[in-house]
Amino acid sequence: MATMKDVAREAGVALGSVSRVINHAPGVKQKTIDKVNAAIKKLNYVPDEYARGLKVKSSKTVALILPSIWNLFFAEFAYYVEKYLAEKNYKLLLCNYSNNPKAEQHYIKMAKQNKIDAIICITYDDLDKYFYAGIPLVSIDRYFEQKISYVTSENYEGGRLAAEELLKHGVKHPAFIGTYNHNPSDVMKRHKGFAEYLSEQGYEFADVYLLEPVTKEEEETELFKLLDKNPEVDGIFCNTDSLLLDVKNWLAQREISVPEQIQLIGYDGIKPDFNSELGISTIRQPLPEMAKCAVEMVIEKVEQHRDEQRIERFPVSYIEGNTTKNI
Amino acid sequence: MATMKDVAREAGVALGSVSRVINHAPGVKQKTIDKVNAAIKKLNYVPDEYARGLKVKSSKTVALILPSIWNLFFAEFAYYVEKYLAEKNYKLLLCNYSNNPKAEQHYIKMAKQNKIDAIICITYDDLDKYFYAGIPLVSIDRYFEQKISYVTSENYEGGRLAAEELLKHGVKHPAFIGTYNHNPSDVMKRHKGFAEYLSEQGYEFADVYLLEPVTKEEEETELFKLLDKNPEVDGIFCNTDSLLLDVKNWLAQREISVPEQIQLIGYDGIKPDFNSELGISTIRQPLPEMAKCAVEMVIEKVEQHRDEQRIERFPVSYIEGNTTKNI
DNA sequence: CTGAAAGCGCTTACAG
DNA sequence: CTGAAAGCGCTTACAG
Numbered sequence: 001m002a003t004m005k006d007v008a009r010e011a012g013v014a015l016g017s018v019s020r021v022i023n024h025a026p027g028v029k030q031k032t033i034d035k036v037n038a039a040i041k042k043l044n045y046v047p048d049e050y051a052r053g054l055k056v057k058s059s060k061t062v063a064l065i066l067p068s069i070w071n072l073f074f075a076e077f078a079y080y081v082e083k084y085l086a087e088k089n090y091k092l093l094l095c096n097y098s099n100n101p102k103a104e105q106h107y108i109k110m111a112k113q114n115k116i117d118a119i120i121c122i123t124y125d126d127l128d129k130y131f132y133a134g135i136p137l138v139s140i141d142r143y144f145e146q147k148i149s150y151v152t153s154e155n156y157e158g159g160r161l162a163a164e165e166l167l168k169h170g171v172k173h174p175a176f177i178g179t180y181n182h183n184p185s186d187v188m189k190r191h192k193g194f195a196e197y198l199s200e201q202g203y204e205f206a207d208v209y210l211l212e213p214v215t216k217e218e219e220e221t222e223l224f225k226l227l228d229k230n231p232e233v234d235g236i237f238c239n240t241d242s243l244l245l246d247v248k249n250w251l252a253q254r255e256i257s258v259p260e261q262i263q264l265i266g267y268d269g270i271k272p273d274f275n276s277e278l279g280i281s282t283i284r285q286p287l288p289e290m291a292k293c294a295v296e297m298v299i300e301k302v303e304q305h306r307d308e309q310r311i312e313r314f315p316v317s318y319i320e321g322n323t324t325k326n327i
Numbered sequence: 328m329a330t331m332k333d334v335a336r337e338a339g340v341a342l343g344s345v346s347r348v349i350n351h352a353p354g355v356k357q358k359t360i361d362k363v364n365a366a367i368k369k370l371n372y373v374p375d376e377y378a379r380g381l382k383v384k385s386s387k388t389v390a391l392i393l394p395s396i397w398n399l400f401f402a403e404f405a406y407y408v409e410k411y412l413a414e415k416n417y418k419l420l421l422c423n424y425s426n427n428p429k430a431e432q433h434y435i436k437m438a439k440q441n442k443i444d445a446i447i448c449i450t451y452d453d454l455d456k457y458f459y460a461g462i463p464l465v466s467i468d469r470y471f472e473q474k475i476s477y478v479t480s481e482n483y484e485g486g487r488l489a490a491e492e493l494l495k496h497g498v499k500h501p502a503f504i505g506t507y508n509h510n511p512s513d514v515m516k517r518h519k520g521f522a523e524y525l526s527e528q529g530y531e532f533a534d535v536y537l538l539e540p541v542t543k544e545e546e547e548t549e550l551f552k553l554l555d556k557n558p559e560v561d562g563i564f565c566n567t568d569s570l571l572l573d574v575k576n577w578l579a580q581r582e583i584s585v586p587e588q589i590q591l592i593g594y595d596g597i598k599p600d601f602n603s604e605l606g607i608s609t610i611r612q613p614l615p616e617m618a619k620c621a622v623e624m625v626i627e628k629v630e631q632h633r634d635e636q637r638i639e640r641f642p643v644s645y646i647e648g649n650t651t652k653n654i
Numbered sequence: 655c656t657g658a659a660a661g662c663g664c665t666t667a668c669a670g
Numbered sequence: 671c672t673g674a675a676a677g678c679g680c681t682t683a684c685a686g
Contacts, residue, residue: 001439003663014673019665029671049440050380051663054678059377064421069396070406071600079397082423091437094391094421096409110418112328113376216602245599249606252649272572273398275543279576322579330679341657346681356655378679381662655686662680669673 002043011039022047059115062298065095065107066122071242072270073287074122077140080291081120088299090117097123111135118298136301138294141186147309149301151293152186153285158316159193162237162265162283167201169263169324171235174198175206177223177247178239179214186313187239190267194237206230219243220250227256234262235324241266241282248280248323264323281321286314329370338366349374386442389625392422392434393449398569399597400614401449404467407618408447415626417444424450438462445625463628465621468513474636476628478620479513480612485643486520489564489592489610494528496590496651498562501525502533504550504574505566506541513640514566517594521564533557546570547577554583561589568593568609575607575650591650608648613641 004022008015013032020028021036039045053059064081066074082092093116095107111119118136139150166174176195180188191209198205206229208222227233238244244266248258258264259281269284271277293312300306331349335342340359347355348363366372380386391408393401409419420443422434438446445463466477493501503522507515518536525532533556535549554560565571571593575585585591586608596611598604620639627633 005663015664016666016674017672020672023665025666027671032672046436046439048381048442048663050377050386050442051678052665053377054375054381054663054680055665057678068406068600069409070399070403072397072399072402075399075402076397078421079395079423082396082421086423086433091441092421094405094409094419096406096413106413109373112373114418115375115377242599242603245605246603249604252606272569273395276569276573277576278572279579332679342680343658343682344656347656350681354655359656375679378662379681381664381679382681384662657684657686659684660682664678666676668675670671 002045004045004047006043007036007039007045010043011035053115057115058117058302059091060089061091061093061114061116062118062120063093063095063107063111063116064120065097067098068096069094070096072272073241073268076270076287077122077291080288081295084292084295088295090295090299117302120294120298136298136307138298138301140290140294142183149297149310150186151290151297151312151314153290153314153316155186155189155313156193158267158283158285159190159195159237160197161193161316161318162190162267163194163197163201163203165265165281165318165324166235166237166263167198167203169235169259169327171263173206173230173232173234174203175208175226175230175233175236176239177208177219177226177236177243179210179212179219181212190237190239206233216246219246223247223250224254236262236264238264238266241268241270241278241280244280244282244323245278258323259325263325265318266323269319277321279321281324282319283316284319285316290314329372331372331374333370334363334366334372337370338362380442384442385444385629386418387416388418388420388441388443389445389447390420390422390434390438390443391447392424394425395423396421397423399599400568400595403597403614404449404618407615408622411619411622415622417622417626444629447621447625463625463634465625465628467617467621469510476624476637477513478617478624478639478641480617480641480643482513482516482640483520485594485610485612486517486522486564487524488520488643488645489517489594490521490524490528490530492592492608492645492651493562493564493590494525494530496562496586496654498590500533500557500559500561501530502535502553502557502560502563503566504535504546504553504563504570506537506539506546508539517564517566533560543573546573550574550577551581563589563591565591565593568595568597568605568607571607571609571650572605585650586652590652592645593650596646604648606648608651609646610643611646612643617641 004015004018008018017032018036021033062085064078069075069078085092097103116135120138122140137148139148141152142148142150206226208226238247244264251258251262256262266280266282269282297310331342331345335345344359345363348360389412391405396402396405412419424430447465449467464475466475468479469475469477533553535553565574571591578585578589583589593607593609596609624637
């Protein structure tokens with residue numbers, strides 16, 4: 001493969017000049033630019049990012065660290081992150097966090113080894129490790145201790161909206177199901193918003209709010225405990241769409257019909273892909289915009305060496321599906 | 328950050344010796360190894376992959392090129408590919424193929440620039456470009472012109488199985504819906520297997536088999552044309568689970584009930600995540616095994632410079648869900 | 655078994 | 671505006 005030296009020889013200029021035209025350095029004569037570009041074309045030259053990276057200590061790569069790409073919410077997010085990163089000429093290294101226990105360790109080491117420029121990270125575990133590795137970081141949904149920047153949705157408003165829609169659809173005995181982590185996260189505001197709206201309207205609600213880690217079986221058990229104790233429940237706000245899907249299956253197994261007997265509203269707005277719908281009723285987060293924002297924030301940190309904390313919250317909207325009744 | 332030179336100084340050995348112990352070169356005295364390792368620990372040294380990559384022309388990275396990670400089938404596949412790659416100390420660069428039209432071009436250039444060791448590729452468009460870029464390649468579902476290795480499922484058997492299950496579930500008037508690409512792919516055998524099984528059993532079937540590219544709207548239109556012409560249809564084999572989900576929504580809009588009026592069987596076995604189920608009836612591909620095989624094939628090509636064509640087909644199984652009737 | 659040295663392909667002061 | 675040169679942090683023959 002042709003190297004920069006070959007290009008220089010072909011163009012009849014010095015090595016440095018080739019480098020300058022490639023990097024669009026200011027103050028290069030047009031004639032030189034033309035000669036170099038002609039030589040590049042002729043030799044089909046493409047610069048070696050590794051040699052470049054060795055000098056400039058950057059790889060134009062950001063690592064996306066998440067529990068698992070195998071999840072429609074994360075998959076859509078990753079899709080857009082990659083898309084916006086590619087537009088800015090950055091690459092995406094995919095890191096499935098939850099594969100192995102020592103994964104954090106592994107990925108931090110990798111980040112150092114490979115001159116990862118930055119990290120976009122979705123984890124409800126401790127972020128300190130990344131943070132202290134000195135690599136620019138933006139997180140999703142995380143809380144604001146230790147000045148980590150993050151992007152999230154209007155979780156509090158989303159919780160209120162879910163409650164409001166449930167009531168609007170005729171629910172008289174609402175319930176909540178979801179989990180939370182001991183690390184504070186913005187996501188917890190969904191529960192708060194839900195609770196506060198209902199109390200303002202003079203409603204009580206049955207509550208299954210479990211501290212992680214928690215298995216599916218436990219969630220199922222708790223749901224049915226709740227239903228046994230509160231057989232009048234006729235509407236449930238599920239903290240995520242994933243959970244809604246599970247709840248729907250569990251209810252189906254006991255022959256409880258959705259939405260006739262119990263109406264369900266989820267959170268996230270997941271879709272099977274770009275142009276399909278799951279058809280569930282849910283509070284949709286504007287994922288494309290959120291991904292774009294995360295990319296911009298992280299690139300700003302990298303290129304402008306800014307490291308103050310920034311928090312962006314995006315508005316949510318209600319999507320009517322078939323897990324609520326027609327009004 | 329500490330460099331190899333620092334480690335050498337700290338350990339009181341030459342640069343080359345440090346390199347040798349890091350790379351587990353044979354014939355290094357145990358005492359040297361110990362000294363070096365101690366220095367590495369002490370200085371918290373981690374080797375720079377870029378300097379290494381510059382010398383050895385490898386990055387321990389494979390690019391996963393696919394239409395879109397935003398798709399449960401691809402997301403699960405990517406999840407396992409990353410997992411197995413990580414086990415072998417390789418990294419995964421994620422490339423969403425369908426973002427932009429000139430993406431192929433872009434990703435090939437990137438591959439060259441970044442010393443991508445290999446490509447795992449899911450695309451039903453032309454693969455020539457990757458192939459001729461001289462980078463080891465394994466594909467999914469692709470056909471065997473030009474000696475490209477691939478892994479796929481027993482598509483023919485899967486098609487037969489779908490037909491068999493439909494009949495077993497009492498379907499009298501089966502139909503097929505799906506699309507195909509002008510590039511021959513193993514996936515087309517699903518249609519063939521389906522057709523042949525039915526004809527062996529003395530059944531006819533209504534067929535919507537469309538050449539891509541095709542929009543959702545066209546698929547929907549064709550489906551209803553078929554249903555108008557063949558109102559007796561009571562069971563449909565959908566070429567993919569994604570499509571099944573759409574078909575289900577379309578039928579719901581016309582108040583055709585599934586599975587009471589029409590039973591549906593899909594193909595793929597997609598799940599929302601590791602421990603949830605969508606609850607649809609489908610022909611499941613063993614994705615973890617397929618991903619593992621793809622990773623092994625590609626690493627074998629890289630490390631053993633093998634480039635003969637290899638084809639692996641994995642057996643499928645029927646998963647009973649709620650889009651077919653209980654028998 | 656291990657030093658000393660060359661070189662991978664770039665970038666970037668430093669002269670001029 | 672552009673050459674010539676040093677150097678980024680490694681690996682790997684080559685001696686010894």
